[in-house]
Amino acid sequence: MDAAASNPATVPEQSSGSASDLVVLGLGYVGLPLAAEAVSAGLRVTGFDVSTRVVDGLNKAVSHIDDLSSDDVTSMLDQGFSATTDPACLATARTIVICVPTPLSPEGGPDLGAVTSASKAIAAHLSPGTLVILESTTYPGTTEEVVRPLLEESGLVAGADFHLAFSPERIDPGNATFGVANTPKVVGGLTEECGQAAAAFYEHFVNTVVRTRGTREAEMAKLLENTYRHVNIALVNEMAVFCQELGVDLWDSIAAAATKPFGFQAFYPGPGVGGHCIPIDPNYLSYKVKTLGYPFRFVELAQEINGRMPAYVTQRAQELLNDSGLALSRSKVLLLGVTYKADIADQRESPARPVARKLAAKGATLTYHDPRVDSWQVDGVDVPRSTDLEQAMADADLTILLTDHSEYRPKLLTEYARLLLDTRGVLRRPEPEAESVAGVPPQARRRVQREGVQTL
16 A cells, blocks of 8 residues: 555645645535635635536625525635636645535436546546545445446555545534534545545544544445434324324424433424435435345335325315315415525425425415525426515415424414414424423413414
8 A cells, every 4th residue: 555645644745836625526505615614724625516607606706505605705715715617626636525416316216427427527637645535425335336436447546546435414504503613524434544534634624523434334324314314204294194183282292202301302293304315315225225125114104204294284274274164276375485494595305395286286376485585486387476474474365384484483473374384383482582481391381372373
């Protein structure tokens, strides 16, 4: 093994001039925050993306993601960051981090097209001593079985001539508490020396680095995190369905169970699951398990339960209208929030779209309100946008809250909505001025008083 490559402290110096400490390949919701944190730590960072729109926007200090403002991008540029569509930047990089999308294929398996394209681009410019890290979520074995052979088409050998590692992204869009620096970074290297090199790199700007035995363990850690959430969300979603039939206030039960200081973590029902992680990532694990000849029944069942929640929301909407003597087919329905989570503009895999599709199929006339989405389509058809929230609720026969943006306060909702279906439990939350009494959370005591207002 090349001694220089095996010791991160003695990796050969790259040529001066346009050399970068880091090239981030893929400047989306994962890659751009990573680049920002590295720049703030004093590293020379170049961002590479195949999108001319993204690159031109960043070089003009225009952000395209929720977690960074245009002022943040201006600060990055002032500190030496630049974005490019020219893969030649990879040739002089000490470290290259791959942060490209890994969606599902039409067949339901992982689509590694962007990962393989990125790996081929790196191979064409790979230099001895370079550290290559994959952050894109995928199934166990991808780094070693897919990325490594493509990189070695350069003629260099992973673990001997260059370092190779996997480190799962842990970006939570819209999270003001945890970001790149203070979220522990899991790292797994192809070899022990590869793991050391990757850990040493992240320690420049991440507070805590956690080493795993290898790349497969790091890949599995990411899927385990999201499968855990997927399965537990499915559990409470299924409970929401039968608790409604049993006359049980599930939100009250969850609040009570959450007072236990050990052995329980609260999850909440909703109209479905969205974003890249929860509806997508567990399928990577299910795909890999199926190649072994086993069904992954937990994931498949969770997918089935969470996937049918939009139909359940439609059913509840129809029942609420029927109870008021109205037919869904002749009703005006207002959807509040069409992003996949609160207070961001990201619509990836949002359950709002399948809910809207099902309501429209039953003849409902739809409008939507979302302070972060200027236009919205369902199956290529524009859904009218309401900008006056109070008037929109007053005009609608039924308002369905799908995303709990901070603008949707309980008092406002109950005052103006003629009929309201709250799928996010906003009505069960205290107003900001509410205080706990005798250690009991206010949401455990809150009750909806007005007729025509229901929580999922």
